[in-house]
Amino acid sequence: MRNLLFTLCLILPMVATAQQVQLKGLFGSSAMLEIDGRQRLLKAGQKSPEGVQLVEATTRYARVKIDGREQKLTLDAPVAASYEKASRAEVRLKPDSRGHYSTGAWVNGRSVSMMVDTGATSIAFNYPTARRLGLNLERAQPIRVSTANGIARAYKLSLDSVTIGGIKLHNVDATVHADDFPQVTLLGNSFLSRVDMEQQGGVLILRARN
Incomplete structure (x- = not known):
């Protein structure tokens, strides 16, 4: 039983998933993300301790991968969906000055x-x-x-x-x-x-x- 509890303690932190991801800034091929309230500066291809991967960063947007799902973030629409393992992929669109999405x-x-x-x-x-x-x-x-x-x-x-x-x-x-x-x-x-x-x-x- 003691060995089993020790094994579970090792496994549980690895399966935690990010609940909230927000784009804070773009710096060439890097992006500043706020993940569950913690700021992470990631380069393209890097993955945060929370399991969020920065797929691509440009001067206009960042693409992140969370639990195998990709989400495109811009500074105008910086908030990604709240993700859980069983959650559905979600995209949020803000209207432009004419009300178009x-x-x-x-x-x-x-x-x-x-x-x-x-x-x-x-x-x-x-x-x-x-x-x-x-x-x-x-x-x-x-x-x-x-x-x-x-x-x-x-x-x-x-x-x-x-x-x-x-x-x-x-x-x-x-x-x-x-x-x-x-x-x-x-x-x-x-x-x-x-x-x-x-x-x-x-x-x-x-x-x-x-």
Whole structure:
């Protein structure tokens, strides 16, 4: 029994998980994080004693990994989700001056900025953005869509993966317009309908479903 208690004492500190992570500052490839009330200056690739890893730091944002889930933090939106082992991945978005919610996303492993649009049926790209992301339109289904400028040509396809923060979905429907519309990629209901959404104090919260 004494040996068992000694073993448990060694194991318990190793399984503790961080509950709150906040970005305090960006310094080149390093970031100052506050983890459970303790400040940690980490370089890219380093992991804190609490188990939080700084994946990447730039002059604009930091990406951290907690219990295998990644979260992108900026100085405008510095607070990561409260994490527990059984918790769901969560992303918090603040509105801009016009009340729009925007976020960085990864489509088939490539980065793109998106604006939340609950009125859009699916994720919507303009043609130049689709080309930049390497989307294959040869196998896409030609369709007609109604826009503010009238009826336009477009293509319907399925994206292998869409990742926002720690939320990753597979086989997400998307539409590619055959021109420069929309100017900003729209995060529509083909993604939003598969996550839980909530507003708290003006902040839009997206949560992965179990």
